Amino acid sequence: MENKTTQSGRIYLDCSATTPTDPRVMKKMCEFMEKDFGNPSSVHAFGREARGKIEEARRSIAEFIGSDDPMEVIFTSGGTESDNMAIVGVVKASKVKKPHIITSVIEHKAVLSTIEDLEKRGLVEATYLKVDGYGKVNLEDLKKEIKYNTILVSIMYVNNEIGTVQPIREIGKYLEKLNDQRERGGFPKVYFHTDAVQAFQYLNVNVKHLHVDLMSVSGHKFYAPKGIGLLFIKKGTHIEKIQIGGGQEFGKRAGTENTPGIIALSAAIDILKKEGEKDGERIGKLKDKLVKGIEKIENVTLTGHPKDRIPSVASFLFHGIEGEAILINLDLDGIAVSTGSACSSGSLEASHVLLACGYDHEQAQGNIRFSLGRFTQESDIKKVLEVLPGIVDRLREMSPIAN
Amino acid sequence: MAKISVNSHINSRKEIKEKNMNNTDYNPKLIAHFQNPHNVGEIKDADGVGQVGNPMCGDTMKLTIKVESRSDGNEYITDVKFKTFGCASAIATSSVVTDLAKGKTLEEALQITKQDVADEIGGLPAIKMHCSNLAADALQAAIADYRSKKG
Numbered sequence: 001m002e003n004k005t006t007q008s009g010r011i012y013l014d015c016s017a018t019t020p021t022d023p024r025v026m027k028k029m030c031e032f033m034e035k036d037f038g039n040p041s042s043v044h045a046f047g048r049e050a051r052g053k054i055e056e057a058r059r060s061i062a063e064f065i066g067s068d069d070p071m072e073v074i075f076t077s078g079g080t081e082s083d084n085m086a087i088v089g090v091v092k093a094s095k096v097k098k099p100h101i102i103t104s105v106i107e108h109k110a111v112l113s114t115i116e117d118l119e120k121r122g123l124v125e126a127t128y129l130k131v132d133g134y135g136k137v138n139l140e141d142l143k144k145e146i147k148y149n150t151i152l153v154s155i156m157y158v159n160n161e162i163g164t165v166q167p168i169r170e171i172g173k174y175l176e177k178l179n180d181q182r183e184r185g186g187f188p189k190v191y192f193h194t195d196a197v198q199a200f201q202y203l204n205v206n207v208k209h210l211h212v213d214l215m216s217v218s219g220h221k222f223y224a225p226k227g228i229g230l231l232f233i234k235k236g237t238h239i240e241k242i243q244i245g246g247g248q249e250f251g252k253r254a255g256t257e258n259t260p261g262i263i264a265l266s267a268a269i270d271i272l273k274k275e276g277e278k279d280g281e282r283i284g285k286l287k288d289k290l291v292k293g294i295e296k297i298e299n300v301t302l303t304g305h306p307k308d309r310i311p312s313v314a315s316f317l318f319h320g321i322e323g324e325a326i327l328i329n330l331d332l333d334g335i336a337v338s339t340g341s342a343c344s345s346g347s348l349e350a351s352h353v354l355l356a357c358g359y360d361h362e363q364a365q366g367n368i369r370f371s372l373g374r375f376t377q378e379s380d381i382k383k384v385l386e387v388l389p390g391i392v393d394r395l396r397e398m399s400p401i402a403n
Numbered sequence: 404m405a406k407i408s409v410n411s412h413i414n415s416r417k418e419i420k421e422k423n424m425n426n427t428d429y430n431p432k433l434i435a436h437f438q439n440p441h442n443v444g445e446i447k448d449a450d451g452v453g454q455v456g457n458p459m460c461g462d463t464m465k466l467t468i469k470v471e472s473r474s475d476g477n478e479y480i481t482d483v484k485f486k487t488f489g490c491a492s493a494i495a496t497s498s499v500v501t502d503l504a505k506g507k508t509l510e511e512a513l514q515i516t517k518q519d520v521a522d523e524i525g526g527l528p529a530i531k532m533h534c535s536n537l538a539a540d541a542l543q544a545a546i547a548d549y550r551s552k553k554g
Contacts, residue, residue: 322462324490328429328437342461343490343531350461361461365488398443398494400454400465400486 010334011380015373016160016198016313017338022223028267033260040257041248050259057266064269066206069235074249075262078229079197082216083110085231086193089239090152091124096188099151104129104137105356107156111195133358134305135164139171152191157199161340161353161369162304163313168194172211191237197221201272202280202310213237223374224268228261283372284311286381290370293385297392303357315369320402321395323367329391335384340367432525437491442501444484453544455537462489464497466541470549477508492531499523500538509546515539
């Protein structure tokens with residue numbers, strides 16, 4: 001399929017950061033923008049037409065995530081807002097004096113920094129679960145940390161840096177059972193939030209299957225544009241809004257709806273319904289080829305779980321050399337990837353995820369993440385495998401710590 | 404009147420945009436040194452060895468020098484080589500330092516600052532100034548090592 005990522009002759013392997021907008025999504029969105037510019041809160045025909053279309057989108061999306069009630073789908077600006085809303089909203093609504101939140105050390109900053117901020121302000125207590133060498137959270141560890149004042153568990157479905165899948169369904173089932181007992185004992189309910197941003201197009205995101213109360217989704221990770229996402233909020237969840245103003249989104253999120261974004265999100269999900277599974281298989285095969293090829297280079301480590309991982313991500317450590325140097329070399333060859341190296345982070349901190357997996361600073365420095373997508377071609381992988389060994393060799397020759 | 408002001412506004416916006424777009428490109432001098440660094444390697448029978456690292460991000464640089472005393476009474480750096488574990492800026496600044504130091508007296512070489520290195524390469528982003536600009540430190544360390552050995 002011809003699109004922006006190939007037209008320029010460049011190769012885009014950074015789909016975990018963002019995906020190009022699918023031309024079919026763009027077409028639907030533009031058609032909508034040309035005709036239906038109305039404010040869905042307006043009573044006149046312009047408003048009613050826009051309202052009709054976004055509610056149709058909401059129904060279709062609710063169906064995709066296994067929700068019986070479209071009112072459980074709240075449109076947001078994306079993953080960060082959804083994560084913020086889930087956490088801050090549940091804390092705000094809680095009657096517990098000093099609520100306790102459990103999360104993991106490898107969450108996205110949208111979750112981690114939000115919880116750390118609440119903690120710093122003295123509004124919550126927090127526990128950060130450690131992970132194993134594959135970046136996986138252990139349910140038994142979680143069980144031990146639940147206290148009388150625990151009101152929220154927030155664990156990401158898939159880690160964005162290494163692609164490891166977390167046992168969301170197992171955690172969800174456990175918490176559901178636990179909540180039955182807690183209710184009888186007069187303890188506050190433990191809500192379960194998952195950031196499903198990296199999982200959405202590859203895994204089962206049926207909220208009943210997962211037993212989640214809250215789920216964050218971001219459109220631009222699956223070929224919708226940036227600036228649109230959603231938060232699933234299970235009926236009965238005590239949550240307060242964090243964006244305050246008008247009564248949009250059933251009073252849960254103020255502000256005029258991003259109507260073109262909602263249409264695009266729904267169109268992107270329609271494509272997932274039809275092509276998602278096939279896409280995943282094809283991308284997985286390409287990723288396996290890439291991994292096989294890269295593993296021929298000496299002294300490399302594939303991060304993440306050997307089996308429980310999404311098909312699109314292969315994050316490697318190239319020992320003895322630094323990730324940003326590899327990234328810039330690849331970029332000069334027209335190949336776009338990302339790195340968890342401190343040098344590129346802006347904060348000069350190595351990836352908290354790689355450190356949590358037990359790698360040291362030096363190893364984490366050598367990180368490169370390849371993330372494939374719908375528009376990745378076999379020729380892209382071939383090109384990477386052609387140029388990468390030379391880049392690694394050259395940088396290792398320059399390194400005082402590589403052999 | 405109104406039209407003119409609108410146009411001038413657009414022009415300045417366009418200029419800003421062009422400037423921003425240029426800023427997204429890599430510094431060509433830095434890339435040239437990164438792609439084809441000078442004096443890579445290790446002098447086997449070096450007179451001085453300097454190894455410095457940034458503990459925060461893990462960048463490491465090893466610089467080896469060859470020193471020769473001449474009839475003018477000065478000690479000259481006749482050869483210098485580097486090995487660097489670090490990002491593109493770290494490698495490029497290492498290459499620049501070896502260029503700057505080669506042929507200089509020890510006294511002259513000791514005067515080379517981080518700012519000299521950054522200027523030579525056409526500027527470094529503030530964040531890279533401290534983490535990726537270890538080369539001048541490594542040179543100083545190599546000279547100190549030479550002097551301590553000479554005792």
